[in-house]
Amino acid sequence: MPDTLYLVDGSGFIHRAYHALPPLTTRRGVPSGAVYGFTQMLMKLELDYKPSHLAVVLDAGKRSFRNDLFPAYKANRVEPPDDLRPQFGLVREVVDAFGVPRLESTEMEADDLIAALVRRAREAGMPVVIVSSDKDLMQLVEEPEVVLLDTMKDPPKTYDTAGVVEKLGVPPSQVRDLLALMGDSVDNIPGVRGVGPKTACALIQHFGSLDEMYRRLDEVGQLKTLRGAASVMAKLREAEGDARMSQRLVSLDASADPGVDIEALRRKEPDFARVEECLRALEFGRLIDRLRAAGKGGPAATADATLPLPIPAVPTPAAAPAVALVEGAPTIVLDEKSLADVVARLRAGGEVGLGVELAGGSTLTGALVGIALAGPGLAAYVPVGHRYLGAPAQLPLQRALDGLRPLLADAAVKKSVPDAKDVELVLARHGVALAGVACDPLVASYLLDTTEAHDLPALAARRLGAAVPARAELTGTGKRALPFDTVEVERAAAYAARAADAARALAAPLLDELDHRQMRHLLDGLELPLAHVLAVIERHGVRLDVAWLRTLSDRVDKQLTEIETEVRAQAVEAAGPAFADLNLGSPKQLQELLFDKLGLPPQKRTKTGYSVDADTLEELAPLHPVAARIAEHRTLAKLKGTYLDALPLLVDQKTGRLHTSYRQTIAATGRLSSVEPNLQNVPIRTPFGAEIRKAFIAEEGWRLVVGDYSQIELRVLAHLSKDDVLLDSFRRGEDIHERTVVEMFGADRRHDKALRSVAKMINYGIAYGLSDFGLAQRLGIERDKAKEYIDGYLRTYRGVAAYMDGLVADAYRDGGARTMFGRFRPIPELKQKARMVRMQGERMAKNTPIQGTAADILKYAMIAVQRMLDERTASTGSRARMLLTVHDELVLEAPEAEADEVGAALRRAMEGAVALDVPLVVDLGVGRTWSDAK
Numbered sequence: 001m002p003d004t005l006y007l008v009d010g011s012g013f014i015h016r017a018y019h020a021l022p023p024l025t026t027r028r029g030v031p032s033g034a035v036y037g038f039t040q041m042l043m044k045l046e047l048d049y050k051p052s053h054l055a056v057v058l059d060a061g062k063r064s065f066r067n068d069l070f071p072a073y074k075a076n077r078v079e080p081p082d083d084l085r086p087q088f089g090l091v092r093e094v095v096d097a098f099g100v101p102r103l104e105s106t107e108m109e110a111d112d113l114i115a116a117l118v119r120r121a122r123e124a125g126m127p128v129v130i131v132s133s134d135k136d137l138m139q140l141v142e143e144p145e146v147v148l149l150d151t152m153k154d155p156p157k158t159y160d161t162a163g164v165v166e167k168l169g170v171p172p173s174q175v176r177d178l179l180a181l182m183g184d185s186v187d188n189i190p191g192v193r194g195v196g197p198k199t200a201c202a203l204i205q206h207f208g209s210l211d212e213m214y215r216r217l218d219e220v221g222q223l224k225t226l227r228g229a230a231s232v233m234a235k236l237r238e239a240e241g242d243a244r245m246s247q248r249l250v251s252l253d254a255s256a257d258p259g260v261d262i263e264a265l266r267r268k269e270p271d272f273a274r275v276e277e278c279l280r281a282l283e284f285g286r287l288i289d290r291l292r293a294a295g296k297g298g299p300a301a302t303a304d305a306t307l308p309l310p311i312p313a314v315p316t317p318a319a320a321p322a323v324a325l326v327e328g329a330p331t332i333v334l335d336e337k338s339l340a341d342v343v344a345r346l347r348a349g350g351e352v353g354l355g356v357e358l359a360g361g362s363t364l365t366g367a368l369v370g371i372a373l374a375g376p377g378l379a380a381y382v383p384v385g386h387r388y389l390g391a392p393a394q395l396p397l398q399r400a401l402d403g404l405r406p407l408l409a410d411a412a413v414k415k416s417v418p419d420a421k422d423v424e425l426v427l428a429r430h431g432v433a434l435a436g437v438a439c440d441p442l443v444a445s446y447l448l449d450t451t452e453a454h455d456l457p458a459l460a461a462r463r464l465g466a467a468v469p470a471r472a473e474l475t476g477t478g479k480r481a482l483p484f485d486t487v488e489v490e491r492a493a494a495y496a497a498r499a500a501d502a503a504r505a506l507a508a509p510l511l512d513e514l515d516h517r518q519m520r521h522l523l524d525g526l527e528l529p530l531a532h533v534l535a536v537i538e539r540h541g542v543r544l545d546v547a548w549l550r551t552l553s554d555r556v557d558k559q560l561t562e563i564e565t566e567v568r569a570q571a572v573e574a575a576g577p578a579f580a581d582l583n584l585g586s587p588k589q590l591q592e593l594l595f596d597k598l599g600l601p602p603q604k605r606t607k608t609g610y611s612v613d614a615d616t617l618e619e620l621a622p623l624h625p626v627a628a629r630i631a632e633h634r635t636l637a638k639l640k641g642t643y644l645d646a647l648p649l650l651v652d653q654k655t656g657r658l659h660t661s662y663r664q665t666i667a668a669t670g671r672l673s674s675v676e677p678n679l680q681n682v683p684i685r686t687p688f689g690a691e692i693r694k695a696f697i698a699e700e701g702w703r704l705v706v707g708d709y710s711q712i713e714l715r716v717l718a719h720l721s722k723d724d725v726l727l728d729s730f731r732r733g734e735d736i737h738e739r740t741v742v743e744m745f746g747a748d749r750r751h752d753k754a755l756r757s758v759a760k761m762i763n764y765g766i767a768y769g770l771s772d773f774g775l776a777q778r779l780g781i782e783r784d785k786a787k788e789y790i791d792g793y794l795r796t797y798r799g800v801a802a803y804m805d806g807l808v809a810d811a812y813r814d815g816g817a818r819t820m821f822g823r824f825r826p827i828p829e830l831k832q833k834a835r836m837v838r839m840q841g842e843r844m845a846k847n848t849p850i851q852g853t854a855a856d857i858l859k860y861a862m863i864a865v866q867r868m869l870d871e872r873t874a875s876t877g878s879r880a881r882m883l884l885t886v887h888d889e890l891v892l893e894a895p896e897a898e899a900d901e902v903g904a905a906l907r908r909a910m911e912g913a914v915a916l917d918v919p920l921v922v923d924l925g926v927g928r929t930w931s932d933a934k
Contacts, residue, residue: 005121005265006051006149007114009132010102011059014038014091016133016152018084025451026283029831031083035090039279039287041151042098045131046270047294053126053265055101055117058092059110066109066249073249074187082834090282097278099270101260108256111136115254117262118146124262133157136179138164139252141172169201177210180247185609189249192239195232196588202226203236210247214240286461325466325505326379330497332489333382334392339403342373342380347406347413349375353504354408354417356426357496359385359485362676363422364539364652364659368397368430369485370492371404374501381493387485394489401432414438416507418456418499421531421664425538441503443527444510446665447519451826454665460502463509468502469495519822526821527664530859533866533882534662534672541657542883542891545695545929546648552691553644556636563633570626574598584633587612598624614638622780636688643682643692650677660884669848670823671855672885679886696884696891696930703899703926705880706933707906709861709888710921711736712854713767719916720820720849723799730918737763743796744789762793766800767850769843804846811845819852857920858888861913865890868909878902891930899926 017037024033045051066073080088095102105113114130118140121128130137133150140146141164148159157163164172181200183191195203202225207213213220213236220226220233236243272291279288333339346352353374358366369385382404384397395403407413408427413436417423420440427434442454445463452462460468474495475482484492514520564584571579575597583589590612594600600620602610610616617631651658658677666673674680683689698704714736718726729739740759742750749755758779765775776786794801811817816826825848829841865882869892872878880894880902890910894902903924910922927933 002127003052004127004129005053005055005117005262006045006049006129006131007117008042008045008054008056009110009114009130009134009137010038010056010091010095011110012132012134013041013152014084014088017041018081018087020152025828025832029828030090030282031087031832032090032282032284034084034087035094035282036284036287037152038091039094039282039284041131042094042100043287043290044151044156046098047290049129051129051267053121053262054267055103055260055265056095057110057114057117058088058102058104060104060106064109064112065253070189070245070249072188082837083832086833094278094282097270097275099268101265103258103260105259108253112253112256113258115140115252116256116258117260119254120258121262122146126262133159135168135175136250136252138168138172139175140254169197170204174204174209176247176251178204179250180210180243183242183246184250187249189246190239190242191246192235192243194235199226199232203232210243214243289461325464325498325501326374326377329490330374330379330381330493332392332493333380333400334394336395336399336403339382339395339400342378342382343403343407345378346373346375346380347410349378350412351375351414351504351507352407352416353500353502353507354415354423355496355500355503356423357484357492358426359483360481362659362661363425364429365654366426367485368426370496371400372493372496372500373407374497374504379497379501381489381497383489383492385485386487386489386492388488392489397430401427401430405432409433409435411435414507416441416503418442418503420528421535421538421662424532425535428535428539437528437531439503439507439511439523440528440531441506441510443531443664444506444514444523447522447527447823448510448513448517449826450668451828456499456502459506463506464502466502466505468499471495517824519824522821522823526856526859526863529863531664533862534664536866537882537884538659538661540881540883540893541652541655541659542893543656543697543699544647544651544658545697546651549644549648549692549695552695553640556640556644560633560636560640563629563636567626567629567633570629571597574626584630585637590630594620594624594627594630598626600624600627619777639683639688639692642677647677647695662885667855668825669851669855670819670825670859671851672859679884682886684887690931690934693931693934694929698893698928701896702893703896703928704883704930704933705892705894705899705903705906706925706927706930707865707890707892707903707910708923708925708934709854709858709910710923712857712888712920713850714763715916715918715920716820716850716853716857717767717800717803718918720853721797721799721803722917723797723803725797726800727918740793740796744792758789762789766790766793766797766804767847769845769847771839771843807849808842808845811841817845817848817852819849819856821853821856823852823856825852854888857914858885858890861910862890864909864913865892865906868905872902872905891933 018034128146130148143161150157183189221230223229355372357370371382383394384400416439424434445454457468591609603616604611620627621631660674663673737760741755772787776783827841884891907922911920925933
């Protein structure tokens with residue numbers, strides 16, 4: 001391969017990595033997501049492309065000739081986010097550790113420095129690869145000598161002349177003229193107002209250049225292929241000065257001396273000991289593994305570096321010492337004698353890793369394809385449903401399950417089962433009970449550190465130093481994913497049995513650490529029993545009134561049309577006839593209307609301008625009626641799409657009921673999450689939410705029974721803070737918000753409804769760590785007034801004030817916050833240098849013990865309620881069942897004749913789930929629909 005110069009657009013890549021990757025941090029709280037992405041890219045260049053010459057070009061952030069030409073150039077650029085700013089220095093450390101020349105200039109911008117280096121390389125006859133996707137740098141493409149390489153594409157994308165044309169619509173020689181017409185809001189390059197990318201591309205394609213277009217400007221108005229040609233011509237004529245200035249602003253200056261000889265950029269072998277030291281400090285353990293596997297640095301880890309390395313949820317430390325898994329091919333069980341032998345050996349071993357494989361679909365509908373088992377010295381796979389040409393004869397499903405039943409139901413055999421809830425549900429629908437689950441590695445990992453990735457491959461690599469392939473490596477992903485029953489039995493066995501063996505090997509270290517941290521009770525006494533409860537309620541599902549949802553959807557359609565008509569009329573009146581066809585779903589049109597025409601203040605920047613997301617619209621709603629109506633339209637459209645139109649499609653055709661799936665390892669506070677559909681976001685206290693809840697109905701002759709904890713967060717706050725006023729108020733059964741009015745504003749204001757609303761907002765705001773800024777926004781008052789309210793509250797509730805201060809101090813000491821039951825949440829934000837990030841961490845430290853304790857209480861209540869239902873079934877034959885949990889509510893279904901009795905038992909179980917210094921109170925409702933029962 002001839003010598004080739006690779007130039008990395010460092011600054012551009014850091015920003016792309018920051019926005020593309022999750023907000024990663026090290027265990028010390030140092031932000032590192034952009035550094036991780038940058039380091040991956042640099043290693044990819046080193047290992048996959050092996051450049052002969054390499055340099056990283058960074059922007060020194062100084063003024064350039066463009067500022068003299070146009071003082072407003074880049075004037076509207078905001079400061080980098082607090083968690084990005086420190087990562088620039090870390091990237092420099094990584095570059096230096098790899099021994100790569102790092103080029104920065106105070107005399108020119110990074111793009112101009114790259115252009116000058118390209119010129120110098122071309123003079124030396126050397127090809128150049130620019131590692132970037134920046135459209136400005138596409139001016140430099142000169143096939144085949146100069147190309148752009150975007151390593152963040154999968155697979156990496158090379159932009160030669162054809163690639164530039166495909167991307168921008170014009171060849172490299174015309175890119176600067178295209179950019180001159182389009183302008184650039186990020187760099188504040190004006191361009192021609194009202195001429196977007198499509199129009200600019202059409203003009204340059206037709207005329208060939210900006211100069212030629214202005215020489216023949218009168219032709220623009222006659223172009224039949226250009227929409228609104230006469231208007232475009234007028235805009236071009238009016239903005240000719242801006243267009244020509246923009247052309248100079250976007251043109252790269254390659255004339256300056258880059259200050260370095262090309263031969264000085266020849267790649268030298270880095271000091272890999274220094275590289276490893278740098279990566280270890282950043283906790284990039286997987287990247288160290290990849291270097292070692294490629295023969296760089298120290299000995300290779302156990303993990304197979306040829307497997308795709310997913311970006312972890314949090315950068316992980318260097319791999320743990322390897323734990324040996326069963327070697328060789330697993331036992332594939334194809335007959336009853338072999339199955340009996342495997343079962344006997346596993347029962348004798350006393351510990352088993354277990355997994356099930358479905359063809360596809362959900363745990364309720366997917367066909368069971370195979371069962372994987374692993375014990376000391378044995379890994380096995382029992383195929384029961386592989387369907388492909390040449391597949392071996394397999395045991396019939398029911399005979400296989402009958403053979404496994406003695407093992408699966410043996411509580412004396414301790415089982416480690418990833419996704420234990422789902423496995424129990426799959427087995428239960430085939431009539432097989434699962435007993436003896438001692439560990440769910442994913443849940444145990446979640447209890448130990450909510451910031452880690454909890455999938456089995458990541459967990460095995462992190463805890464065992466062992467490679468477990470992801471399922472997608474066998475089936476693929478997306479629309480082209482293959483059903484698992486088409487995977488060859490041998491490949492399926494190798495994957496599934498290794499996963500089961502990893503689950504078995506993970507149990508001991510995870511349980512030992514839970515014991516050491518005095519958190520084992522959360523697994524044994526809460527999360528594992530809860531997994532059983534969730535499996536039961538997911539299987540029940542809830543009946544849905546599909547006809548009512550269709551009626552409601554039609555009604556909302558009419559409301560959306562009315563709002564669209566009203567907004568267009570208001571927009572035309574305020575901003576002109578160009579908005580007569582306003583599309584409320586177009587971010588670009590909304591940006592132009594709200595910010596350019598109506599002059600509303602932008603809230604946050606995106607890659608394509610200023611955001612018009614739901615949060616932004618809520619902020620703008622009080623400032624202009626158009627923004628308010630657009631926000632209302634957005635909310636209604638989302639509810640329609642998420643619930644009214646989507647829920648009927650999710651009703652199971654066999655059961656005729658809606659079955660959500662609960663997740664135990666998502667929310668950092670310990671709350672449950674639900675998916676497919678997410679019922680946690682069903683509006684609870686709005687009129688529209690009540691309309692949606694009417695669609696959740698009981699079977700004929702049955703009733704829904706709903707128990708809802710009353711003010712549980714405030715009761716938890718009273719218990720934990722031991723505040724005298726809160727304790728006294730709850731013990732007396734007072735209206736806590738009214739009591740707050742009396743305490744803060746005097747007894748004569750007791751019945752002031754406006755003040756009660758303020759008091760309610762403050763009470764809950766304190767429990768959720770709300771700042772004076774947040775309170776001011778919610779109440780629509782000045783920040784000083786909000787601070788006065790909060791200060792007054794904390795003077796009144798001194799126990800709460802002292803408790804909150806203690807929570808923050810404890811969190812700084814311990815690195816996180818703990819619930820009443822010992823659940824721990826790491827808060828790396830507290831170790832950040834950026835004040836705003838630390839303040840966010842302090843809010844987490846305040847609200848996590850309260851929210852997390854309330855979440856744990858609900859989980860204990862679910863276990864108690866299911867126990868109550870099981871006892872009623874055993875003693876009276878009751879058919880009552882639990883269907884849903886949403887926030888602080890439990891929804892049951894009972895035959896009408898026993899609904900009241902079940903309701904009373906539900907209340908007793910929930911109120912007695914745990915003991916607090918104040919009574920737990922449950923609001924109870926019974927009705928034909930969920931709405932009626934509220």
